[in-house]
Amino acid sequence: MIMRRTPSSSRLPVLLAILVGLVALLGWHEPRFIEINNLINILRQSSMVGLIALGMTVVILTGGIDLSVGSLVAVSALAGAGAARAGVTFPLCWGAALAAGALLGMVNGLGVARLRLPPFIMTLGMMGFARGLAFMVTGGKPLTGFDASFRWLGIGGWMGLPLPIWVFGGFFLVVWVLLELMPWGDQVRSVGSSPQAAWGSGVNVPGVTAQVYVLCGVASALVGLLLAGRIDSAQPTAGVGYEFGAIAGVVFGGTSFSGGRGSLVGTVIGVLIMTVLESGMNMLNVNPFAEQVVKGVVIAAALVLYGRTGQALRG
Known part of the structure; x- marks a missing residue:
């Protein structure tokens, strides 16, 4: 039986205290x-980066990383938007976007699991490939002019909250169940803790590795759909920099870069902290370049706080 590693229970109260104190x-x-x-706008913003951060958490739990998520946002949005402009019904448009994200995520996973390419190198290559593909198929121009049914996911609401927040909540619940209540969660953590030991326990290490990248690709596709629906435009530049925000939230939430240890709840709080910090600096008219400096300092501080600096360098 695989022993599940859980993060320190004392970390989440500290993160919550930081969040409440910052607000x-x-x-x-x-x-x-x-x-x-x-506050609702902050939750909406958090849901976009948060979706990717949830997928990124699962990838990092296996000891990997996915730098291509921003580019996958663009390709997935364009896949769904292209289907919408072709007159395809909106459920199939969403399916096209999710399939595109899952397919490119699978390519990432197979490259890491089967070809044994370092995750950094594999996903960096995919980042360039997918972004280039987005520009190539559009000629650098956005796709616009969708009907209301396609846009609904990005602009609709329910019970006073924007739909992106509900989508994030639903995705969080699905991933939490997979990680905490299903054997798959033990397998993911065991791959990150020790692939050799996982093999010895009967875990299909390449299969699990590929699956986490597919999950991350699906998360990116959801963001692509939400973003395209909200602004009524699918752009080849969509998602630029999203990987930084997602990784920042995961790191601040306490997930170890060396794999095996992490918390979805910690990631959610980490994303909220980063979004609150960014929103606050915008409202206070802080220089945008200074914002990037502050974010970098926060991430470095989180690494030092959790004693992960050496592990991150090795990962």
Whole structure:
């Protein structure tokens, strides 16, 4: 039987305290920050990066990383948008986008699992390939002019909350069940902790490795659909920089770059902290270049705080 490794229970309260303290500080400095509309907007923004961060968490749990997620957002959005413009019904449009994300994710997974390419190299190559493909098929121009049914996922709402928040919540629940209640979660953690030991326990290491990249590709596709629906445009530049935001949330949430240990809840709180920080700096008119410096400092501080610096370098 594979023993499941769980993150330190003391870490989540610390993250929650940081989140609450940050919101309180920004609200005290700028009362508009804690207005309900702004808080809902923060949740909407968090849901976009958060979807990718959930997929990234599972990948990093196996000791891997996926730098191609932003490019997969663009390709998936274009696949769904192209189907929509061809007159395909909206469920099939969504299916086309999800299939594109899953397919490219599978290519990543097979490259890492079967060809034994380093995850950094494989996904860096996919990042360039997918982005180039997006520009090639569109000529660098966005696809626009979708009907309301295609846009619904990005602009609709339910019970006073935008649909992207509900999509994020549903995806979180699915991934949480897979990781915490199913044997697959033990297998993912065991691959990250020790692939050799996982082999000895009967785990299909290449299969599990490929599956986590497929899951990450599906998460990217969901973001592509939400983004295209919200702005009524599928752009070849969509998703640029999303990999940085996702990795930042995962790192701040305490997932180990060496694999085997991590928390979906920690990732969610980490993403919220990064989004609150970014939103607060925007509201306070902080120089955009300074924002990047602050984010980098926060990530470095998180690595030091969790004692992961050496592990990250080895990963």
